[in-house]
Amino acid sequence: MAARGDDADVALPAPAPAARPGRPRDEAKDEAILSAARELLRERGYAGMTMDAVAERAGAGKATVYRRWSSKVQLTVDSMLCAKQLTIDEVPDTGSLRDDLLAVATRASRLKNDDLMHGVMSAIREEPEVAAVFHEQFVASQARLMRDVLERAELRGETSPDADVEMITAVALAMVHYRKVVAHRPMDAAFAARLVDAVILPLATGRLTSAREREAADA
16 A cells, blocks of 8 residues: 555555564473583583583583573573472471481482582682572572471470570581581481481470480480
């Protein structure tokens, strides 16, 4: 249709053709890349986890990886965000604070996130974006879980009215961090039991547990 008046001979432009929909994003490929990145972080650490190595491990082209993640930092961040974290819903209510805490230690050891944490330690020190995700994904989530377990015990009447939940949480996490990151020793069942019996329970209940009582509890 022509425009009227002085522009009578000028035709209006034809409407642009509708854009063709692009190929839908392959979520299975995304997960393969993230899984490969997590494996390499555990095996080689942040410095050894390259985009080329991720592409090869995932069976994807390097261009495919870069289309989804523009940098190694972004890929590391998303790999950490996808790491499963334990929640209070997954910890059975045993009726005993001690048994609840030991159940947390047992279930946490099955997630295999310790190796991932060690793998990204250099990035945590050097990359603020990675450090922020590490704090929320690992530190803050562990603190929430510890508070939830202690508050559940409080509702059962197991803890002292004077128990400082925030301080107990901070002490427990600090000792776990020292064990794993500073001493480079595993959070095994023996250490978990000692931490619960010698530190967390006395702080939470206001009562020391004797060696005989601990042995009876483990029998």
